[in-house]
Amino acid sequence: MTIDWLKPAQRLGSLPPYVFARLDELKANARAEGVDLIDLGMGNPGGPAPQPVVEAAIAAISDPASHGYPPFEGTASFRRTITDWYHRRYGVTLDPDGEALPLMGSKEGLGHLAMAYIDPGDVVLVPTPAYPAHFRGPAIAGADIHTIPLRAENNWIIDFKDIPAALADRAKVLYFNYPNNPTGAVAPREFFEEMVAFGHRHQILLIHDLCYAELAFDGYQPTSLLEIPGAKEISVEFHTLSKTYNMAGWRVGFVVGNRHVIQGLRTLKTNLDYGIFSALQKAAETALQLPDHYLEEVQLRYSTRRDYLVKALATLGWEVAKPSAAMYLWVACPPGTSASDFALLLLQKTGIVVTPGTAFGEGGEGYVRISLIEDCDRLGEAVERLRKANIRYSSVPASV
Ligand SMILES: *Cc1c(COP(=O)(O)O)cnc(C)c1O
Secondary structure (H helix, E strand, C coil), rough: CCCCCCCCCCCHHHCCHHHHHHHHHHHHHHHHHHCCECCCCCCCCCCCCCCCHHHHHHHCCHHHHHHHCCCCCCCCCHHHHHHHCCCHHHCCCCCCCCCCCECCCCCHHHHHHHHHHHHCCCEEEECCCCCHHHHHHHHHHHEEEEEEEECCHHHHCHHHHHCCCHHHHHHHHEECCCCHHHHHCCCCHHHHHHHHHHHHHHCCCEEEEECCCCCCCCCEEEEECCHHHCCCCCEEEEEEECCCCCHHHCCEEEEEEEEHHHHHHHHHCCCCCCCCCCHHHHHHHCCCCCCCHHHHHHHHHHHHHHHHHHHHHHHCCCCCCEEEEEEEEEEEECCCCCCCHHHHHHHHHHHHHCHHHHHHCCCCCEEEEEEEECCCCHHHHHHHHHHHHHCCCCCCCCCC
């Protein structure tokens, strides 16, 4: 029942409906009708967290010392593990006291950073398509959002020519993300260098989301923004344990980089939350210290699925680029079919759930994102369903 005299705050009205929530509704209906859904929609990795992480969590939960409020800024030992990890992976030196902050998942931090640094009317640059938290956080904060189009012709990398200098001078914050969700694109080191120069030239806070730092294949090594000289003066970088370590439900991430920016975020957060349960911070330390063979296993798992599905889709007329990182295929809709119509068609005719590209902003129109979160058997079943329903790259009708 609605309360007719009670209106939600205006900032809620600035938000378009969360596409995943809408998709959940349609999925629930299909399930209620007994459809065996193959859900390749959300980037929610299947399978448990690594056994040593689960064991560390159990041990830490059994310790009464972890039951109280955790420190606001995260445990010293988790912060130290984060900065050691950064040094080991990227050769970047960070101060665990002030340049690293644990988060209750990176989405939380991305959103709250917007609250901490963006006033109504501030100009914020966000690529389109983009991970929703990159534009929803600023939208809640009342930002004047200007989108930067990502294009297939430019390998989904930001083209600085798309940002007029006058706009760049007015901009306060820029969000970006490579390896990229949803497109799977990666950006060369020169791009990061150009970005840092751009940020300095126009005095823009750079927010980089490096959530796929470790999900990279065929020897490709993602770049950390903080590897670039001068980056720390104007930027922060976000990470998550959700994807690499199958810990999406645990809600553990972190942000590193400029200490003043992190201090601002911390100040806001001390008014809103107490951070992550200490026992989970202990477990997260174990995850970041797992031997490299664990990463190799995860990478092989996703690259095997990628190779399998790219090949199988080719037999149905799809030419899908093989991403060198992340856990998604970014698949063009058949000509004349919109992203949401195509996603709906797949759900209704085959029980396959994918995410319409428009969930990531208008720049995702014409594409759907397929998450590689099921094993090859299940992906094979999905392709068989497509074949039986005669859904091919060139033959789908223009509307549902
Ligand atoms: C999955 C994802 C996240 C979410 O991270 P949480 O730590 O689970 O909140 C953040 N950024 C991108 C680009 C993602 O794909």
